[in-house]
Amino acid sequence: MIPELGQLALILALLLSALQCVLPIVGAWRDHRPLMATARPLAVGQFVFVGIAFGILTHAFLAQDFSVAYVAQNSNLQLPWWYRFPAVWGAHEGSLLLWVLILDIWTLAVAALGGKLPERFHARVLGVLGFVAFGFLLFSLTTSNPFARLIPAPMDGADLNPVLQDPGLIMHPPVLYMGYVGFSVAFAFAIAALLGGELQSAWVRWSRPWTNVAWGFLSAGIVAGSWWAYSELGWGGWWFWDPVENASFMPWLVGAALVHAQAVTDKRGGLRAWTLLLAIFAFSLSLLGTFLVRSGVLTSVHSFAADPKRGVFILGFLAVVVGGSLLLYALRARFVAGGKPFALASRETLILVGNLMLTVAAATVLLGTLYPLVGEALDIGRISVGAPYFGFLFMLLMTPLVLALPFAPLSRWGKADPASWKRAAWRIVGLSVLAGIIGWILGARGFMPLLGVTAATYVLSGTALYAIKRWKEAPAGKRYPLEMFGMLCAHVGVGVFIAGAILTRSLSVEQDVALVPGQTAHVGAYDFRFDGVAETQGPNWLAQQGTVEVSRNGEAIVTLHPQKRTYPRGQVQTEASIHPGVFRDLYVSLGDPIGPSTGPGGTNGEWALRVYDKPFVRWIWAGGLLMMLGGFCAAADKRFRVRREAPEAVVETPSIPTRPAEQNA
Amino acid sequence: MSARLIPFAVFALLVVLFGVGIVWNEHHDASYVPSPLIGKPAPAFDLPMLDDASQRVRKHDLLGKPYLINVFASWCFACGDEHPVLMEYADRIGVPLIGYDYKDKPADAKAWLAQHGNPYAQVIADESGATAIDFGVYGAPETFLVDAAGVIRYKHIGPLTPQVIAQELEPAIKAAQDSTR
Numbered sequence: 053m054i055p056e057l058g059q060l061a062l063i064l065a066l067l068l069s070a071l072q073c074v075l076p077i078v079g080a081w082r083d084h085r086p087l088m089a090t091a092r093p094l095a096v097g098q099f100v101f102v103g104i105a106f107g108i109l110t111h112a113f114l115a116q117d118f119s120v121a122y123v124a125q126n127s128n129l130q131l132p133w134w135y136r137f138p139a140v141w142g143a144h145e146g147s148l149l150l151w152v153l154i155l156d157i158w159t160l161a162v163a164a165l166g167g168k169l170p171e172r173f174h175a176r177v178l179g180v181l182g183f184v185a186f187g188f189l190l191f192s193l194t195t196s197n198p199f200a201r202l203i204p205a206p207m208d209g210a211d212l213n214p215v216l217q218d219p220g221l222i223m224h225p226p227v228l229y230m231g232y233v234g235f236s237v238a239f240a241f242a243i244a245a246l247l248g249g250e251l252q253s254a255w256v257r258w259s260r261p262w263t264n265v266a267w268g269f270l271s272a273g274i275v276a277g278s279w280w281a282y283s284e285l286g287w288g289g290w291w292f293w294d295p296v297e298n299a300s301f302m303p304w305l306v307g308a309a310l311v312h313a314q315a316v317t318d319k320r321g322g323l324r325a326w327t328l329l330l331a332i333f334a335f336s337l338s339l340l341g342t343f344l345v346r347s348g349v350l351t352s353v354h355s356f357a358a359d360p361k362r363g364v365f366i367l368g369f370l371a372v373v374v375g376g377s378l379l380l381y382a383l384r385a386r387f388v389a390g391g392k393p394f395a396l397a398s399r400e401t402l403i404l405v406g407n408l409m410l411t412v413a414a415a416t417v418l419l420g421t422l423y424p425l426v427g428e429a430l431d432i433g434r435i436s437v438g439a440p441y442f443g444f445l446f447m448l449l450m451t452p453l454v455l456a457l458p459f460a461p462l463s464r465w466g467k468a469d470p471a472s473w474k475r476a477a478w479r480i481v482g483l484s485v486l487a488g489i490i491g492w493i494l495g496a497r498g499f500m501p502l503l504g505v506t507a508a509t510y511v512l513s514g515t516a517l518y519a520i521k522r523w524k525e526a527p528a529g530k531r532y533p534l535e536m537f538g539m540l541c542a543h544v545g546v547g548v549f550i551a552g553a554i555l556t557r558s559l560s561v562e563q564d565v566a567l568v569p570g571q572t573a574h575v576g577a578y579d580f581r582f583d584g585v586a587e588t589q590g591p592n593w594l595a596q597q598g599t600v601e602v603s604r605n606g607e608a609i610v611t612l613h614p615q616k617r618t619y620p621r622g623q624v625q626t627e628a629s630i631h632p633g634v635f636r637d638l639y640v641s642l643g644d645p646i647g648p649s650t651g652p653g654g655t656n657g658e659w660a661l662r663v664y665d666k667p668f669v670r671w672i673w674a675g676g677l678l679m680m681l682g683g684f685c686a687a688a689d690k691r692f693r694v695r696r697e698a699p700e701a702v703v704e705t706p707s708i709p710t711r712p713a714e715q716n717a
Numbered sequence: 718m719s720a721r722l723i724p725f726a727v728f729a730l731l732v733v734l735f736g737v738g739i740v741w742n743e744h745h746d747a748s749y750v751p752s753p754l755i756g757k758p759a760p761a762f763d764l765p766m767l768d769d770a771s772q773r774v775r776k777h778d779l780l781g782k783p784y785l786i787n788v789f790a791s792w793c794f795a796c797g798d799e800h801p802v803l804m805e806y807a808d809r810i811g812v813p814l815i816g817y818d819y820k821d822k823p824a825d826a827k828a829w830l831a832q833h834g835n836p837y838a839q840v841i842a843d844e845s846g847a848t849a850i851d852f853g854v855y856g857a858p859e860t861f862l863v864d865a866a867g868v869i870r871y872k873h874i875g876p877l878t879p880q881v882i883a884q885e886l887e888p889a890i891k892a893a894q895d896s897t898r
Binding site: 660 | 734735822824825828
């Protein structure tokens with residue numbers, strides 16, 4: 053009975069979302085205040101019913117109600133309760149429900165915090181968000197009902213995929229979705245601006261904090277996913293360029309471009325049409341990501357084939373949402389576009405370079421992800437492109453961005469002074485070369501490690517130079533407004549990430565070894581002594597657990613316990629054991645026993661082990677988290693608190709945080 | 718205005734492409750990859766044996782009667798699914814089953830075969846995957862039927878199942894054997 057209530061709640065939410073889409077937009081069009089005023093209560097109502105549905109599905113998992121097909125497929129009696137929560141969004145139906153729930157949380161936030169926005173604009177924004185919710189609720193109810201029954205109920209469920217039974221999964225999807233779905237707000241603001249056609253660039257300031265927060269969440273979600281892959285897949289890698297990862301990375305890239313383009317539009321009024329387009333693209337790529345992951349259109353050869361009905365639905369929805377917005381853009385952008393001209397040497401140009409590179413990178417990733425599909429459509433066979441394609445092109449594209457990055461904050465809006473670039477360049481390059489020399493002395497030999505050290509120093513020293521400049525030139529108390537602090541933070545994050553990514557790649561030592569108990573392997577500067585394998589047991593798994601003593605020059609460092617877990621349905625899952633550190637991770641994953649000589653229990657013979665020494669790998673995620681922090685800080689700046697009066701003044705007044713720097717540049 | 722229609726036009730093209738992709742997936746087995754090699758001579762290869770890297774196996778060593786090449790790897794999950802089928806059918810299909818260890822550490826592959834059993838008449842190791850490119854291998858498992866003249870007669874991508882063996886592989890083997898006589 054209870055699951056049927058969940059389904060009923062979803063149907064009610066669907067009806068409310070349809071109203072939330074139609075009434076406020078018609079109200080805004082007819083300038084009919086009572087109709088516009090329905091937007092908020094409808095949004096609240098929709099949230100309540102989606103919340104009820106989500107609560108009921110969660111309850112079904114906690115209560116182990118295997119008469120619900122989705123629960124039976126993704127849980128079983130032995131699954132510990134703390135994994136029954138993430139099991140709710142562990143597969144398609146539930147993750148879709150989570151998607152809608154998070155969309156509703158964003159909608160609610162816009163409804164609550166946007167009270168000071170112009171009434172018609174606010175109504176349109178909520179209407180657009182209502183349309184997105186409508187599409188997803190309809191999708192959920194027609195193709196992927198999470199409450200479908202399985203009668204007769206099985207005695208026990210199938211189990212949550214063991215790969216997903218990891219603390220990382222509890223946080224990864226919700227945080228990632230917060231980012232993905234958060235771009236719907238920037239999208240709704242852009243569409244509302246196009247529909248209204250009278251706001252020029254004011255909407256951009258209002259939407260900036262939302263974009264920054266969404267992008268921050270997306271950064272955090274990608275970091276969580278990368279960390280999860282690193283600790284769970286047992287290959288020691290942190291990024292694989294697989295379609296699912298690409299699906300989250302494309303909106304991130306365009307989102308990063310959008311964050312910067314919005315800053316230009318907000319402060320200078322320029323790049324308005326481009327900002328609109330990016331807002332549409334960022335959300336389109338979020339939708340496309342859902343499409344790619346969920347429709348099976350990219351079904352890799354040996355994985356499951358998904359339901360084609362879903363693909364057709366999402367494609368139709370995508371065509372309406374994205375096609376509709378791009379058509380709207382083509383027809384209406386001229387009412388919104390415009391802006392101040394800027395010189396070739398200016399902050400705008402540098403930001404545009406970065407924007408271009410980020411967008412092209414997103415397009416490259418998109419192309420690489422879709423390439424197999426294109427080949428199929430043209431009947432030249434399925435060909436997939438691998439990590440080398442992505443890695444090479446991505447580095448190539450990011451080079452101009454990294455080169456421009458330190459100079460953008462140091463340049464004036466409108467027209468920069470190339471002489472000041474020269475001075476800054478000398479310092480930045482000098483510091484980078486110095487860092488390279490120090491790196492060489494400390495043992496970073498070879499091209500790639502030196503590249504990592506110098507490139508990271510280049511970004512970090514450039515950012516520091518700007519921080520110092522602000523310190524000297526701006527009056528106390530106004531030196532680092534939150535928006536600027538956020539920028540500094542995110543740029544430091546870029547530097548830290550570069551160091552992590554390049555140094556890990558070039559300095560990692562990986563070895564596959566076969567060891568008998570008592571034997572030692574030397575990997576990098578470390579000795580890994582294998583002390584055998586014992587059986588151990590968890591709440592729903594049995595494991596063979598190895599013991600590896602790690603030491604350096606005879607000094608004990610840590611004891612690692614890599615496991616090979618067997619779950620109730622016979623799935624085997626490797627659990628790497630990692631000794632984390634600021635400068636290096638030591639990583640051991642347990643392979644298989646070798647040869648027939650294994651003793652009773654198969655544990656005393658020779659075992660295959662995969663051993664890694666991974667320097668600076670944590671810096672990758674630290675960089676990502678700094679970028680997240682940057683997004684959040686910038687969003688909290690008080691210049692984004694909406695005042696009701698005179699939004700158009702924005703274009704004329706140079707913004708407070710940049711002004712002193714400009715004058716003294 | 719016309720320039721602003723470009724994004725829409727590009728997107729419309731993408732939608733068409735996806736539509737084709739979906740229709741294709743509905744009407745084709747997603748794992749079907751046409752192999753241009755069928756009916757052509759198998760590429761020449763010269764690879765070490767897994768058990769004894771000093772011994773090499775060349776294409777002409779195997780000429781004279783049909784044989785099957787099964788591409789596998791210890792890291793490949795789907796190969797684990799296929800393995801029991803191979804164990805069951807290896808002796809019954811009437812042609813030698815050659816294991817082709819693809820992009821794998823020899824130690825891993827040996828351990829894997831020791832654990833799960835070895836259905837292969839012999840195993841050749843392509844650690845770098847360089848020769849596999851000539852065969853058009855793009856994922857394990859894949860299975861090739863090569864006839865007595867060294868021509869590829871049949872290719873299957875993905876795990877062999879009893880059904881595939883009965884419906885596709887065995888007729889292909891029979892045809893290859895008949896043409897030899």
